[in-house]
Amino acid sequence: MTTVLLNLVVCIGGKLTSSQASTPSSLQSPTSQKAEQEVSLAWFTSSKLRGTDIISSESAKLFVNNVYQTLDDKIFAPTFKKELREQNLKALIAEVDTNSSWSRAKLTQLINNQLSKLSISHVRVFDPVEGEQLFRLFTQQSPSTAKTDPTVSTQIRGFIGIVQVKSFVTPQITRRAVEQAKAQLSQTKAILIDLRGNGGGVQSAISYLIEDIIGPDKVIATERTRNGIAMKQPYIFRGYFDDSVKNIGLAEMKLSQQKKYIQYRTRFEANKDPRPYFVLVDNQCGSACEVFAAAAQEHRAAKILGVRTSGSVLGGGVFKLRWPGFVILAPIAQTISPNGNTIEGKGIEPDIEISECKNSGEQCFEKAVEIVVANEYNPKSNFSEVEFFKGTWECSIQSSPNNKFRWSLTQGLNNAWLVGFVQVGNNKVSNDFWRLVQGRIERFAFTGDGTFVSVTSNGWESQRLKFAGSANQKTGEFQVRQTITTKGNREFRALWERLGNERKWSPFSDERCIKLN
Numbered sequence: 001m002t003t004v005l006l007n008l009v010v011c012i013g014g015k016l017t018s019s020q021a022s023t024p025s026s027l028q029s030p031t032s033q034k035a036e037q038e039v040s041l042a043w044f045t046s047s048k049l050r051g052t053d054i055i056s057s058e059s060a061k062l063f064v065n066n067v068y069q070t071l072d073d074k075i076f077a078p079t080f081k082k083e084l085r086e087q088n089l090k091a092l093i094a095e096v097d098t099n100s101s102w103s104r105a106k107l108t109q110l111i112n113n114q115l116s117k118l119s120i121s122h123v124r125v126f127d128p129v130e131g132e133q134l135f136r137l138f139t140q141q142s143p144s145t146a147k148t149d150p151t152v153s154t155q156i157r158g159f160i161g162i163v164q165v166k167s168f169v170t171p172q173i174t175r176r177a178v179e180q181a182k183a184q185l186s187q188t189k190a191i192l193i194d195l196r197g198n199g200g201g202v203q204s205a206i207s208y209l210i211e212d213i214i215g216p217d218k219v220i221a222t223e224r225t226r227n228g229i230a231m232k233q234p235y236i237f238r239g240y241f242d243d244s245v246k247n248i249g250l251a252e253m254k255l256s257q258q259k260k261y262i263q264y265r266t267r268f269e270a271n272k273d274p275r276p277y278f279v280l281v282d283n284q285c286g287s288a289c290e291v292f293a294a295a296a297q298e299h300r301a302a303k304i305l306g307v308r309t310s311g312s313v314l315g316g317g318v319f320k321l322r323w324p325g326f327v328i329l330a331p332i333a334q335t336i337s338p339n340g341n342t343i344e345g346k347g348i349e350p351d352i353e354i355s356e357c358k359n360s361g362e363q364c365f366e367k368a369v370e371i372v373v374a375n376e377y378n379p380k381s382n383f384s385e386v387e388f389f390k391g392t393w394e395c396s397i398q399s400s401p402n403n404k405f406r407w408s409l410t411q412g413l414n415n416a417w418l419v420g421f422v423q424v425g426n427n428k429v430s431n432d433f434w435r436l437v438q439g440r441i442e443r444f445a446f447t448g449d450g451t452f453v454s455v456t457s458n459g460w461e462s463q464r465l466k467f468a469g470s471a472n473q474k475t476g477e478f479q480v481r482q483t484i485t486t487k488g489n490r491e492f493r494a495l496w497e498r499l500g501n502e503r504k505w506s507p508f509s510d511e512r513c514i515k516l517n
Contacts, residue, residue, distance in 0.1 A: 049325055075331055076334045081118060125326065152166075178208040199287060217270075433445075465484040466484075
């Protein structure tokens with residue numbers, strides 16, 4: 001049972017909601033401040049109930065109904081799998097009716113077996129013994145003196161720096177440990193982050209590392225509770241709680257309870273590492289681990305290797321049940337990826353599948369290293385940020401959709417640049433060149449009428465890539481900007497604007513492109 005509890009703590013991490021999370025002495029229901037609603041250590045230790053107690057089927061059904069009513073009241077969205085939950089309850093009541101009496105332990109096991117059929121993460125009933133262990137594990141404080149944490153370890157294979165992160169739960173992981181790991185790999189040319197078996201943890205621990213991959217002021221994830229459904233704008237939380245915070249998990253609880261609808265972003269002052277990144281995942285990667293992988297993938301900042309992740313990212317809250325000492329862990333917050341995708345029940349699909357990673361295969365890690373080596377990545381040829389554009393596209397101007405042109409982009413110039421050209425009919429009318437320099441995307445374009453365009457971008461912001469720079473024509477120089485918005489994997493819109501004499505931006509070309517090959 002201790003292993004089960006540890007896994008649950010890893011999954012729910014800082015997402016156990018509390019209305020007064022500044023101290024670890026109590027975890028409260030998010031819908032009440034009353035003392036009788038508090039889930040405290042005393043709730044578990046004072047209970048006189050035992051698993052061997054025998055109860056009637058009528059008492060058992062009252063408890064079952066209490067469990068499902070509490071789940072209905074607390075779940076992040078009332079309509080989420082509502083019909084399935086109702087069917088699940090009816091089947092459970094019918095099962096209870098087959099015996100005239102039940103032990104509390106047997107009934108609890110039966111309920112949890114039935115809840116697991118809902119395929120909803122972070123739903124479980126705890127008896128007083130399990131609940132006390134969970135409470136004590138979760139409310140442990142961060143260490144007063146940070147040391148290199150065994151949860152984070154490094155190794156070097158040739159030009160590849162490898163950092164293994166076993167958990168994002170604090171205080172098992174600390175920011176200091178992550179910084180030490182990064183320093184040890186500072187001279188390597190590519191980074192492989194091994195997240196196999198990482199069940200998740202707290203948002204802050206994700207931010208320690210993800211900001212190096214996706215860069216400053218980027219969306220990591222969005223979280224919304226039941227009370228945040230009607231809210232139109234999220235609260236923006238940038239960065240993380242540092243190691244100096246006594247209990248990071250509880251600090252994040254308080255934040256979640258107060259704001260209800262939160263968008264987590266990287267810091268403004270974050271520095272993006274220009275080296276190519278790879279993230280290795282397996283089917284045991286869950287919760288915060290999946291949030292990490294989704295952010296890296298959707299910002300096109302890293303290649304995801306391995307197999308599909310577990311698809312369990314709902315944030316959990318603990319609530320009292322009618323039996324003293326018993327609680328239910330219910331999913332009270334839904335987490336959405338930077339591009340607005342639902343991860344729960346779906347997981348993250350890898351960019352490169354490694355079949356050996358299924359069921360913790362022994363060759364999984366070695367295959368991942370082989371893939372990194374085979375790609376022969378180095379700072380000059382790392383085009384992961386703009387991989388989306390490679391190929392041939394058919395484009396049209398929105399104001400004149402019948403006038404079409406083709407744009408092709410391939411790797412060239414000794415693999416140091418991406419080289420493109422625009423073709424109208426049989427005529428090439430422009431050439432463009434792309435490269436990555438210190439985490440920034442540089443583009444240069446030359447047109448047949450003598451125009452030269454130079455623009456740069458800091459990288460993807462969700463599904464958008466924003467460039468800014470200048471254009472030079474025979475009549476002079478002026479500022480330009482371009483916003484590229486993707487729609488799926490085979491379509492994008494590119495809006496060009498120029499800065500006029502009155503310091504106002506006005507569009508001069510609105511293009512829609514669809515990938516041909």
